[in-house]
Amino acid sequence: MKTNRRKFIKISSVGAGSLALAKPVLGWLPKFLESEGPLDDSKAKKFPTYCEICFWKCAGWTYTNDKGKIWKIIGNDEDLHSNGRFCPRGTGGVGMYYDEDRLKTPLIRTNRRGKEEFRKASWDEAFDYIAERMKKIANKYGPECVALFTHGSGGHFLGHMLKAYGSNNITAPSYAQCRGPREVAFFATFGRGLGSPEPTDIRDTKCLVLIGSHLGENMHNGQVQEMSDAIDKGATIITVDPRLSTAASKSKYWLPIKPATDLALLLAWIHVIINENLYDEAYIKKYTYGFEQLKEHVKNMTPEWAYGITTIQPHIIRETAREMANASPAVIIHPGRHVTWYGDDTQRLRAVAILNGLLGSWGKRGGFYLPEKHHVPEFPHPKYPTPTKSWKDAFPGQYNLAAETLASGICDATIPNPDRSCNFKAWIINGTNLIETLPDRKKTLSAMESLELIVAIDTMPMEITGYADVILPECTYLERYDDIRVAQHREPQIALRMPAAEPMYESKPDWWIAKELGKRLGLEDYFPYENIEEVLDWQLKQIGSSLEEMQRIGVKTFPRQEGSPYIADGEDYEFNTSTGKIELYSLALEDEGFDPMPVFTAHPQPENGFYRLIYGRAPMHTFSRTSNNPNLHDLMDENSVWINPKVAKLWGIKNDQYIWLKNQDGIVSTFAVKARVTERIRWDSVYIVHGFGHANKRLSRAFGNGASDTQLITNVMTDPIMGGTGMRGNFVTFLTEEPSKEEVES
Amino acid sequence: MRYAMAIDTRKCVGCSDCVVACQTENNVPIGYCRDWIVETVAGTYPNVEIELRSERCNHCDNSPCVRCCPTGASHYEEGGIVTVHHNECIGCGACIQSCPYDARYSHPEGYVDKCTFCLHRVEKGQKPACVSVCPTKCMYFGDLDDPNSEVSVVMRNRNHKVLAPEAGTKPHIFYLT
Ligand code: SF4
Ligand code: SF4
C-alpha cells in the first residue's frame, strides 16, 4: 500500500522545477470517508444552513449521506452571498464538525492560567461556577464590569444574556482590529458606513482599484465571484500592493508601492483628477461639499511629489487616475476590509472615500449600490436594565466617532487604574482567539491577570481557552439553530441555519448556553421559551414566513422597500451628513479636532537588516480558527515567510529552509517558519499568512506549524479618531540558527 | 459525444475550492486528491507574472494508462471519460507510472483512483463537483461534439493550450490563456 501524500499545491518557478508545500500523509480518516464512492444526491438529505467559517455568512445546504452522517456542504443557488458556490473554507466546513480535537465537555481550570490544566465538569457545575462569580462581580463592582468578546452567530444570544444581566460592553475585534476606520471614514463622507457584505457593485464595474486588498486570497465570496465577472467583462483592475498578490497578477496595472505610503498615492490621484478636470462639474456642484478647499489642499500633491514617497512613477499615477476617471461613475476605489495598518487609517480611508466621491461612484451601477436589509422583529422580552458604566468611561473625550465597542478598548480598560469607574473583572469570550486577534500580546496577558473570571465558549481549544477558568464546548454551526441571518444586499434577504446532526460529544448551541446561564443568574424572564424553534417560528411569522417554510427553502428574498439601489442621474438626494452632501471636507472630523481633509505623514521605514512584516490571508483559512480543520489543514498546513530572492541571497536563505523571525522589540517567533523565496515580494518587506504558529498542543494538527504574525506585532499605532489598532509598523529580521529557549521567551 | 473541460487561467485564483469540493463529493480520503493547483512564477520583481491552474486527469484520447493496465480496470467510458473499475484494479501502479500528468494515486484501500469527471453527476445532467463549486466560474465543462456547449463556445472564442502536448496523449483539459 503506497501512502505517499499527493501534493495539492505545487509552486514552480519557470526553469526551477516544481516544489511542493506538503507533509506526509495523516494517519486519520473521518469515519464517513470510509464508505465507498460518491453518493447519489437523491439518496442524501439536505438541511439549510449558513456558513460560520467566516463573516460572509453564505447560505447553503448541509447534505447527510444514506447513513445520516454529514457528507458535504453546497451553496444555495438563491443565496445572494454565495450564488450557490461556497468558498474552499465553506466547502471544507465539514472538517470543523469531524475534527477530533474539538472541545467535548465543559472544563474547569485546575492550575494557573495559561497552564492548560483542566478537569472535566458537568454543564450544571460549570454554569454554577460561572453564575456564582458573575453574581459576586455584579454586587461588588456592578454588572457592567463583565465584558463579552464575540465573533460569531452565538454572540446574539450571549449578548442578550449579558444585556439582561446589566452590561452593554459587548465587542467584536472585527471593528477596532479590522474594518472600523473605513466605517468611520465612509460615514464622515457619505453619511453611511459600508457594512457587510460591502455594497461594492463589482460585477458591473469598469474599473476596480484595490489598495492592499487581496481579493482571491481573502475569499470574500461574493466579491471574488464578482471580480471574476468583471475580468470577463474586460474591466480594468488596478492593484496597489508591495506584493504581487493574486489580484495584482490579474490586474492591468500593478503598482508595487513602498509600504506605508498609500495615502500619498491617493492624494496624488485626487490631485490629478482635479488638476486635469477629470470630474463631472455638475455632479460636484450638486452633491458635494468642500470641493474648493480640497482643490487648494491637494494643490502641491503632484504625482512627482508622490513619486519620491511611494516609488510609483508619475506617468503611472496619471495614467491610472485617467483610467478611473474614464470609467466613472462605474469605478470602485475599494475600501478594503482589514484596514488597521498605520494608525492614520481613518484618514487614509477618507482619501479613498473622497476619491470615490469625486468620481461619483456612490449609489451608482458599477460603483457602490445602496444595500437594504429586511427587518425581523426581536422575540419579546422584558426591558434591559440601564447600565451606568461603559468601556468608554476609560477614554473620556476620545474616540467619539467610533460607532462600535473597541475590543482593544475593553482590554485597555481592564488593566487596573484607580481613576476609572469601569475596570473590567470578567471576560466572556466566544469564538474569537484573543491571543491571536489582539495585537500586543503582553498587554492582553497583563489585562487578563486582573480578571476574576474568564469564560471561553468555543468549538476548539485555542490559545485563549488555555487562559479560561471555565471552558464551555459550543457545538458547530452544522449541529445547531442560530439567529436568522439578516444581512444587507442588493435585495433584502434572510437565511436559516438548522442542525443537520445532533451535537457531538457534550457540546451545546449558544442559544441554550445563554438561556441556561441566564436562568442561573435569575434572568429566566428574558428567556420565556423552551426551544429556539419557538423563537424562530414566531419571528418568521411576523414577516410572513415560518420555520417550516425556511426549513424547506433556506433563504428568502423580499422586495426592496427603499426604492432603487442606485441614485438616478440628477436625482435630488440627501446624504446623511450635516451638510446633506458628500463631505469632501468633513465637518464631523473638524468638530472633533481632526484634519477635515487627509494629510500625509511619513511612517517609519525598516532599519538596515529589518523588513516590514506584512500579513494577509490564504483562501483556505479564516484567521487562526481553521488551521486544525482536517480538510483545510490538508490544503494548507503551515504558513511560509515570503522573501525576495535578493534579500534571501544576502542572508544565505534557501527556499523551503526553516528560519525564525525576530522583531524590532526582540520578540522571536516561537516556531520556525519556512522561507518562500519569491519574486512576488518587495525587498523591503516580508509577508506571512495570518493564523498559524499555534501554541496550543491540543490542536494536534496545527500545533507548532509556522509563525504567528500576531506574536510579532508588538508595536501598535492607535488611530486617534476611532481607536483602531494599526499593526503594520512592525519589522522583522531573520535567525537562521535555532534560537535558544531564553531568546524565544524574552 | 466527447467530454472536455476548459479552465480560464485569467480567472482562477488558486483557491483550491475545486480540490476540497472533489474530496467531499467523491469521498477522497484526507491526504489524497484527484485535482490540485499549480502556480508558475516567471520574471523578476517587479516584472513578474504568475499563472494559476487547477489540474486533474486529462481524459486523454490516447491514454497510456489505459494501454498499460494489465487487467482492463482502466478503461474509457462513454464520452471519452477515463476511469478505473476499483474491483478489477489489482493496485499494481503501472498506470500511475505511465501518466505524464501524475494524475493517479493509490487509494489506501488498495486500488488506483483518479478524476472521473464526476461521471456519477454528469450522467444525471449535473456539472462535475469542481466545476459547480468554483467561485470564479473559471471552469467550463461539456460536450465538444456539441458546437453550442459551454465548452465549445468558450474554446472557439479564446486562445487555449494543453499540458505536455509533446506526450502525444491528446489531452481534453484545455487552459484558456
Ligand atoms: S466566504 Fe467562504 S467561509 Fe465565508 S461564509 Fe462564505 S463559504 Fe463560508
Ligand atoms: S476553485 Fe476555481 S478559482 Fe479556485 S483553484 Fe479551483 S479552478 Fe481555481
Ligand code: SF4
Ligand atoms: S471532475 Fe469530479 S472527480 Fe474530476 S477533479 Fe473535478 S470533482 Fe474531482
